Amino acid sequence: MNKLLICDKSGNKIGLQTRQNVHTKGFWHKGIQLNIYYRGKLLMQKRSVECDIAWNLYDQSLATQMIESDDEDEQKTLKRGLLDELGLDLSLLPKPQKVAGPYKIKKTYKYAPELRNNEFVTLYKIDLDKMIKFKINRHKIDLTEWVDIENVKKDVNSNPNKYTKTFLFWIKKGYI
Numbered sequence: 001m002n003k004l005l006i007c008d009k010s011g012n013k014i015g016l017q018t019r020q021n022v023h024t025k026g027f028w029h030k031g032i033q034l035n036i037y038y039r040g041k042l043l044m045q046k047r048s049v050e051c052d053i054a055w056n057l058y059d060q061s062l063a064t065q066m067i068e069s070d071d072e073d074e075q076k077t078l079k080r081g082l083l084d085e086l087g088l089d090l091s092l093l094p095k096p097q098k099v100a101g102p103y104k105i106k107k108t109y110k111y112a113p114e115l116r117n118n119e120f121v122t123l124y125k126i127d128l129d130k131m132i133k134f135k136i137n138r139h140k141i142d143l144t145e146w147v148d149i150e151n152v153k154k155d156v157n158s159n160p161n162k163y164t165k166t167f168l169f170w171i172k173k174g175y176i
Contacts, residue, residue, distance in 0.1 A: 002067035004029050011102060011120045016068050023053060026116030028104075030066035032077040033121060033166065034096060035176060038128040041146040042176070045085070047164070048142045053109065053117055054164040056142070060123075062086065063166065074122060086144075087135035096124040100175050107165045121166055123175055149176065 003016035006027040022029050036043040043061040047054050064081030066072065079090040090096075101122030109115050136144055156163060156171050163171075170176045 002069050005066045005068065005070070005072065007120060013072060019052070023115050023117055026118050028118045028120065030102065031119040031121040031166070032064055032066060032074055032081065032124070033060045034062040034078060034082070034124045034126065036061040036126050036128060038131060038146065040149060042149050042152065043144055044147050044152070045141045046143045048138065048140050050139050053115060057164045058162055059164040059167050063164070078124060085137050085140050087137070088132065093132070094126050094128065096126050099123040099125050100173065103169070105166060105169060123170055
């Protein structure tokens with residue numbers, strides 16, 4: 001299994017660690033996220049209950065972490081993540097546009113106080129010109145749905161506990 005790239009507090013690679021060690025020992029690591037848009041709607045995923053972090057919460061279209069085989073390349077991370085989580089071939093999609101980041105985000109969780117998720121997170125987006133078919137990885141995603149962006153922004157205010165901390169961060173910063 002590929003190990004996650006870990007960083008110092010400035011985002012420089014210092015080694016590799018297992019996912020479990022990264023999240024229990026609080027190592028800084030890199031997260032790459034992507035929102036896919038089509039005609040004013042955002043593709044959101046509801047994370048699988050099998051996930052170790054933020055299970056059963058709504059998140060970006062893609063939320064992945066940089067691993068050893070990505071060679072510190074964000075495009076490789078996006079390509080691998082899209083194929084792994086949504087069964088999508090990045091080469092068949094419009095080119096991802098960098099929206100923001102990396103941002104340094106520290107996250108802890110009431111439901112799992114032993115977890116510390118310290119990430120340098122970068123957000124990308126893809127604007128589709130036609131609908132796509134995808135196949136979700138049920139170990140990572142329970143469901144996907146196209147949602148009206150303005151409705152999600154309203155729902156975030158009244159139901160923030162339905163969403164991942166990073167998704168809330170991007171909304172607050174105005175990147176969604």
